[in-house]
Amino acid sequence: MKKIVYFDAAASFLKPESVILAGIDFLRNRYANAGRGVCARAGWVDDMVERVRARVARFINAAVNQVVFVSNATDGLNRVAHIIERNFDIAGFSVAVSDLDHHSARLPWQELLRLGKIRKEIVCDLDENFDIKIDSVPKTDVLVITAMSNVLGRAQDVEKIISVARKRNPDVITIVDATQYIVHKKIDVQSWGADFVVASGHKIGADTGVGILYIRNPDKYSPDKFGGGMVMRVADTGMILNESPECFEAGTLPLTQICGLGVAIDELEKSRPDLDLIKYMYDELDKNKRIKILTVRDSALLSFVVDGMHPLDFGAIMGANDICLRVGNMCASWIHRVLGVDGSVRVSVGPWNTKSDADKFLSVVNKIVK
Ligand SMILES: Cc1ncc(COP(=O)(O)O)c(C=O)c1O
Structure with missing residues (x-):
């Protein structure tokens, strides 16, 4: 070649070669669906998914029930907008964004604005270095923060930005797009205090098709997707949902990609x-x-x-x-x-x-x- x-x-x-080999081994020797089988092989897959979830949780300093597997950052960012739309009365909401944003972070909100579902968009000021101007972070209902621009590559002070936003509005919902940041910097979601954090697996060495969605208070929200795997029991009168993270993971997960994600994180932590x-x-x-x-x-x-x-x-x-x-x-x-x-x-x-x-x-x- x-x-x-x-x-x-x-x-x-x-x-990394180790990610490729883990995927091949899974597909060749261990493949089964997760969360549905009772044989030993299916049990191995269930354990693998939970092992990788725990690895992701350790990587970003979250609890395992706060880590949801999504398809990629774009999927995560769109799902966060849907979760907020479903769980809050958003008609009067202002959503603050910044010019650092990737289309995936800002367009879901611009679409809600276009449909008349939120009240307004506020664009945060940038300073002379094109960093988010912390002193002028606005009072807002939702704040979207791009932790590192994919054009400028500078880390934003997410913790400070969120703390200023919370001073302006204690109920502000904060969403961090950590897709580029996670490649270069250690993330501690607890010190950030963000409500939602998203990243893509394929940008850190895993295959395409898996992303990470961190939800600070998963028990506070009803899910945005319905189907197999997220429900404990269906009765004539309704359904009893599984707890987080399963309730946010309707449908079959991208298992081969999840298998590689744990290995990719090990590799990334060894060599950035x-x-x-x-x-x-x-x-x-x-x-x-x-x-x-x-x-x-x-x-x-x-x-x-x-x-x-x-x-x-x-x-x-x-x-x-x-x-x-x-x-x-x-x-x-x-x-x-x-x-x-x-x-x-x-x-x-x-x-x-x-x-x-x-x-x-x-x-x-x-x-x-x-
Ligand atoms: C900062 C940032 N956010 C979001 C995305 C979207 O990632 P994906 O295409 O994996 O969903 C990208 C991709 O380039 C990005 O750089």
Whole structure:
């Protein structure tokens, strides 16, 4: 197979060999459904799901009944909006968002606004570093916080933002999109104090199809999805729900992906992406007058625009040179608008990347951007 430089970890992480092997072993030797069988094999799968749930809980400092498996961050963020819609009278609600948001974090609320189901959207101010301006966090009913932008790669002070929001409104419902943050930083949901936190498995080395949804008070909410596995008993007069997390997990879970998720977390905790590579490429690109870097040197990502070259053209040339990176608006239109560009080029690294990958990238850039 052709050797490529994969600088697109932030779009999707490459899979560690141990994750691939765990998936193969599960599919070949241990496969059965979870929560439905009584044979030993089904018991192993039930135990595996709960083992991985406990691993996720330890990873983010949650309790096991607060960890729900969803399909990905987008699914988690949409489900949180539905859970809130079902459990609160949202007609008068204001929802605060920020221009750091990924489309997946903000569009579910914009859709509720468009349908006239919530009262208004408030956009949080950003400071001169494009961080959420903590002093001006507004009084609001719902607050969506992007813990790390997928374009700028800077960690937000989630704990402080939530504490200011709670001072303004003790009942504020806080939702944290931790999809990029979780790759680079240890998460402690208890010190954050958020009501909901979401992340995607495929961005930390698991397969696509599994995501993490943390719910601080799962017993407070009725579920948003109904079907097999979430109900204890159905009677003529209604149903008795299982407790959390099962009541939020209607239908068959993505078992192979869950199996890999536990292994992926072990791997990520052993080796996080080496951000010195980002600093190295930053310093080198900074010497090129035609390149305008949008991120700061100690960011988790390197985003930039090239004077006189469309990001898509740049990406195509890099692709033709076996270098994979992300170009375009990256599902983050708002921050691009703030930065005054339609799109950008993003380099993101994973534990597999080396200095020689960076040197290959830089040599191609220096050849095409003179
Ligand atoms: C910050 C952020 N939030 C949400 C998402 C959506 O993730 P997924 O496509 O895995 O649902 C992404 C994906 O790029 C992201 O970077």
